[in-house]
Amino acid sequence: MDVRQLGYFLAIVEHLNFGRAADQLHIAQPSLSQAMSTLERELGVPLFHRVGRGIVLSDAGAQLVGPARQVLRDLDAAKAAAQSARGLQRGRVELVSMPSPGMEPLSTIIGDFTRTHPAMSVTADAAFTPVEVVHAVKSGHAELGLLGAASSPDTSGLNVLPIEDQPLVLISPPNTDGVAAGKDTQDGGPATASLARTDLAGMRLIVSKQGSLMRQLVDDVLASGVDVRIVVEVEHRTSILPMVLAGIGHAVMPSSWTPLARRAGARVRAIEPPSVLRIALVTRKAALTPGAAAFLACVESYVKGIDPSAS
Numbered sequence: 001m002d003v004r005q006l007g008y009f010l011a012i013v014e015h016l017n018f019g020r021a022a023d024q025l026h027i028a029q030p031s032l033s034q035a036m037s038t039l040e041r042e043l044g045v046p047l048f049h050r051v052g053r054g055i056v057l058s059d060a061g062a063q064l065v066g067p068a069r070q071v072l073r074d075l076d077a078a079k080a081a082a083q084s085a086r087g088l089q090r091g092r093v094e095l096v097s098m099p100s101p102g103m104e105p106l107s108t109i110i111g112d113f114t115r116t117h118p119a120m121s122v123t124a125d126a127a128f129t130p131v132e133v134v135h136a137v138k139s140g141h142a143e144l145g146l147l148g149a150a151s152s153p154d155t156s157g158l159n160v161l162p163i164e165d166q167p168l169v170l171i172s173p174p175n176t177d178g179v180a181a182g183k184d185t186q187d188g189g190p191a192t193a194s195l196a197r198t199d200l201a202g203m204r205l206i207v208s209k210q211g212s213l214m215r216q217l218v219d220d221v222l223a224s225g226v227d228v229r230i231v232v233e234v235e236h237r238t239s240i241l242p243m244v245l246a247g248i249g250h251a252v253m254p255s256s257w258t259p260l261a262r263r264a265g266a267r268v269r270a271i272e273p274p275s276v277l278r279i280a281l282v283t284r285k286a287a288l289t290p291g292a293a294a295f296l297a298c299v300e301s302y303v304k305g306i307d308p309s310a311s
Contacts, residue, residue, distance in 0.1 A: 069140030
């Protein structure tokens with residue numbers, strides 16, 4: 001078994017199709033099939049099952065995915081370590097982030113990182129639940145994971161760096177009339193006044209699917225007897241702000257959305273009593289690649305309020 005075979009294996013896992021994997025790898029499909037047959041003979045187990053005209057991972061194949069990713073990542077780490085004396089002149093950081101922390105603090109942290117290491121690039125994949133972020137890091141799909149949750153998910157086996165707490169706010173369409181109490185928040189800062197949960201009575205709300213902290217607050221308001229109406233339920237939270245701006249309804253979102261919402265003309269108010277989204281970075285306990293370690297240093301500087309580009 002060699003690194004080339006593992007790379008071929010992961011390409012097939014990504015596409016679950018030999019033809020598309022061969023196209024990605026720029027090799028002929030028969031060559032790819034032969035390489036996998038050789039690997040399966042060496043291991044003594046099938047890695048894929050052929051089902052009709054498609055393929056699915058075998059149990060043995062599923063067990064190989066994580067170690068294979070780790071082997072390739074360790075190889076990249078070794079190459080990057082050899083190049084690190086050149087001051088991170090090349091390389092890529094792979095991370096996964098949920099939508100709200102992907103607004104902030106990720107934008108600020110990436111800005112700090114790219115100013116400090118201008119030759120480096122960042123790949124930020126999307127995840128929609130803390131469990132997905134944790135799985136992506138544990139499985140080796142990403143080195144770093146940015147998540148937001150009311151309470152910490154099971155992060156056993158990972159390092160966890162708390163970053164900040166984001167209180168939930170109410171985002172309302174521009175020129176909204178009849179919204180009780182409270183003044184707009186300041187750009188990117190804490191609210192100057194608040195809106196009681198009972199003040200949501202009579203509002204039309206745009207919500208994410210059940211399972212998020214934002215949806216939990218709305219469900220709690222409904223359970224308390226406050227008359228609110230859910231008019232839209234969306235899978236992707238990035239769709240919520242455009243719908244608010246279109247006047248479809250109000251939305252409960254983390255405060256990371258405040259600057260963008262206000263720049264777009266929406267009104268933003270804090271909600272009392274507060275519910276808080278706790279933002280954290282998770283990493284593997286194994287050694288990180290130099291690029292990921294440099295990114296982690298930027299996150300630590302952000303937490304401490306230090307500008308890493310000034311050092």
